[in-house]
Amino acid sequence: MIPSILISFVLLLCLGMPISILLVVTAAVALIFFTHTPLIILVQQLFNALDNYVLMAVPFFILAGGIMGQGAIAKRLIAVMNLAVGRFRGGTAIAAVVACVFFAALSGSSPATVVAIGSIMLPALLKAGYHERFSQGLITSAGSLGIVIPPSIPMILYCLVMDVSVAELFMAGILPGVLIGGVFIGYTYYMARKHNWREHRTYQKGEKVKIIREGLWALMLPVIVLGGIYTGIFTPTEAAAVSVVYALFVELIIYRELTLSRLYAVCKDSAVLSACLMFILACAMAFVWLLTAEQIPVKVANAVIGLVHNWWTFLLLVSALFLLLGTVMDDVSAMIILSPLFVDTLKGFGIDFVHYGIVMVLVIEFGFLTPPFGLNLFVTMGLTDRSLTTIARATLPFLLLLLGAVLLITLIPQISLFLPNLILR
DSSP states (O other): OHHHHHHHHHHHHHTTOOHHHHHHHHHHHHHHHHOOOOTHHHHHHHHHHHOOGGGGHHHHHHHHHHHHHHSSHHHHHHHHHHHHHTTSTTHHHHHHHHHHHHHHHHHOOHHHHHHHHHHHHHHHHHHTTOOHHHHHHHHHHHHGGGGTSSSOHHHHHHHHHHTOOHHHHHHHTHHHHHHHHHHHHHHHHHHHHHHTOOOOOOOOTTHHHHHHHHHHHHHHHHHHHHHHHHTTSSOHHHHHHHHHHHHHHIIIIIIOOOOHHHHHHHHHHHHHHHHHHHHHHHHHHHHHHHHHHTTHHHHHHHHHHHHOOSHHHHHHHHHHHHHHHTTTSOHHHHHHHHGGGGHHHHHHHTOOHHHHHHHHHHHHHHHTTSSSSOHHHHHHHHHHTOOHHHHHHHHHHHHHHHHHHHHHHHHOTHHHHHHIIIIIO
16 A cells, blocks of 8 residues: 555656645545545545644634734834844844744744735835845745744644644744744844944934834734733633734724725635645645554654664654655645654654654744745745745845754754743643
8 A cells, every 4th residue: 555655646746736635636546446445434534634623723823914914013013123123233134033033923924924024124124225135035034933933823733733732832932933033133243244234213202102102012912822822821722813803903993004905805815825724734634544544654663763773863854854845845734744654753762742843843944945835935026026046045044044043953852842841841
């Protein structure tokens, strides 16, 4: 059966079939030719995959991110960040990174972070005298923190397929996200000193108080959502619903800049994206069920442990595998499909599932910045009207920095596990 699954998978992938349909067809071929199991079981597995309370968080977080991206929260957040760090050398660029970190904690989406922050900060950076290539690379790369800083949609999907606590994985993402953001800020400061990028804005009397007062509504959202999860006031799914209600309240009642027509467009786009993610997840879980039923993860574990003799080599090889697969499919789909394959291998090496999840999310972040499926690259292309090659070259220095951070976090599990072990375990 295993050769037929591999052949069917690779052949359909080369033919360009959508990954969701590919998984169902591959599972159906295996069931028809190698088992006596009726095909109705596939329909049942598709239903069972979506019959999970945690999954309700995904459309809520997508909708909340869309509302905040189209409204005024991002603008108010950037104003606060500029007030806080704008006086330093390279302050506008540093404010862009910090704003990406905070907006990531609001939206949970990498593309949404690039759109919301980039649409405002890219023109501001160019106006302040920053190089165009540097500005494009900075926004594209810092926006990828949207899937590392909790809440994160890929984290929720990983927790579902690997049976991991969402709260633990969310908390594990905080220090890696802050570390990567700090690396980007350090590089930004170095470039600012090298090119003498410095700008200073004077504020009128009372203007600072007004910026802080208006921005406080935006800053309170991650405190409410993440604080509620970690203190046990509500579950991650309830937190997602709270984020939507809070975003609507702030945008429609406080700031009053989100029109009903734009809200309708946000709801429609969020529904389409949620449906696509859910369908991919359902098909992937049906495929994973087949692999598990045939004990393929156990066979993979035995083969890997026989060839690889330490945990860090295994993690590096898996990360390389996911980066390679990222050239033919998106990394989120690869994570959902392949992570369950390594369950027994992870147990054999004693690797914490939470740490492994952070490594997978970081690999996905890397995939958001590399062709041909680098979604952040396409988002920045739309914002700047530049070619894919131009945006990819602009992102290259930040990719190297990110690679170093990924290696550090992979080889030092305590960076990921410190907060969960301290607070939740």
